[in-house]
Amino acid sequence: MRHYEIMFIVNPNAAEEEIDKINTQVEGIVTSGGGTVDKVEKMGKRRLAYEVDRHREGYYVLFVITANGDIVKECERRLRVMDAVIKYITVRTDDEVRRLDKMKNYRQKRAARRGSGERAPAPTQSVEEAMQ
Amino acid sequence: MKSAKEKRPAGQKQYYRRKKVCKFCVERIDAINYKDVKLLSQFVPERAKIMPRRISGVCSHHQRQLNDAIKKARNIALLPFATE
Numbered sequence: 333m334r335h336y337e338i339m340f341i342v343n344p345n346a347a348e349e350e351i352d353k354i355n356t357q358v359e360g361i362v363t364s365g366g367g368t369v370d371k372v373e374k375m376g377k378r379r380l381a382y383e384v385d386r387h388r389e390g391y392y393v394l395f396v397i398t399a400n401g402d403i404v405k406e407c408e409r410r411l412r413v414m415d416a417v418i419k420y421i422t423v424r425t426d427d428e429v430r431r432l433d434k435m436k437n438y439r440q441k442r443a444a445r446r447g448s449g450e451r452a453p454a455p456t457q458s459v460e461e462a463m464q
Numbered sequence: 465m466k467s468a469k470e471k472r473p474a475g476q477k478q479y480y481r482r483k484k485v486c487k488f489c490v491e492r493i494d495a496i497n498y499k500d501v502k503l504l505s506q507f508v509p510e511r512a513k514i515m516p517r518r519i520s521g522v523c524s525h526h527q528r529q530l531n532d533a534i535k536k537a538r539n540i541a542l543l544p545f546a547t548e
Contacts, residue, residue, distance in 0.1 A: 339499075339540055381544040390541065394499075421540040428495065435494050 333367070333398050335429055340411055340420035341390035344377055350416055351391060358395060361407050367399030384418050396425075484521025488530075496529040498536035504543060508534060512544040 338358070342351050351374070359369050375392040384390070397403075404422055411420045487506075488496065496503070507515045507522070507530055514534055517527045537543040 341541065378542075380541040381538070382541055382548075384541055419541060421536065423498065423536060432494055 333400055334424060335370075335426040336397050336399060336404055337423045337425055338395040338397065338404070338407060338411075338420065339423075340393055341380070341384070341418050342393060343416045343418055344387065344389040344391050346391065346416045351393065354414060354416060355393065355395075357410065358407055361410060362395075362397050362399055362403055365399060365403035365406065367397055367403045369395060369397050371396040387418055390418060486521060486523040486526055488526040489523055496526065496533045498533040498540075499542070500533075501537065501542050504530070504534050504537055508543060510547060512547050 342354060355372060355374075359372070362369050371394070373394040373396075375394055377389055377391050380388055380390050408420065408422060411417045487493070493503070498504070507520060509515055514531060517524065520527075522530060534543060538545050
């Protein structure tokens with residue numbers, strides 16, 4: 333089982349219910365395949381950096397999941413078929429998460445060795461802040 | 465015999481260039497996330513090209529991560545490939 337992030341862009345003219353429907357569908361695929369959905373984040377409407385299928389805006393949704401490759405494959409297939417979804421991307425994050433944990437441990441150990449005088453690590457930015 | 469090179473001619477000031485530092489090393493940003501548009505856009509000038517290391521001063525380790533992040537962000541339309 334690996335960690336993935338699936339981000340997709342829904343047609344901005346789609347109704348809220350339609351987005352929810354897509355979300356439940358994706359969730360269904362993941363859970364039925366034995367994976368877990370760790371986080372669902374609706375990041376809201378955003379201007380696209382370039383035109384996609386004549387759209388200048390899009391509704392971004394982010395899924396953080398723990399699953400295996402087959403589930404991801406199935407999700408991508410389904411997203412490709414859905415008309416309302418104009419773009420999607422899947423990113424594998426488990427290596428990154430592991431690396432960050434290692435870094436954090438190392439920093440903490442070093443800080444402990446040096447005493448309390450060490451500078452605290454910078455607070456991590458949330459996605460919503462970063463998107464602005 | 466002393467070579468002339470060792471002695472700087474009087475009146476000619478030495479030019480100091482500010483040392484460039486890697487933003488990610490200094491601010492201790494471990495993760496360069498493709499969703500962090502605010503951070504990434506600092507490294508894509510108007511033409512939407514990725515800023516070279518010799519200009520931004522980012523270290524090779526972080527430049528690599530930055531490249532990956534920018535390319536991912538371009539794929540999901542968070543950053544442009546080129547400005548029209």
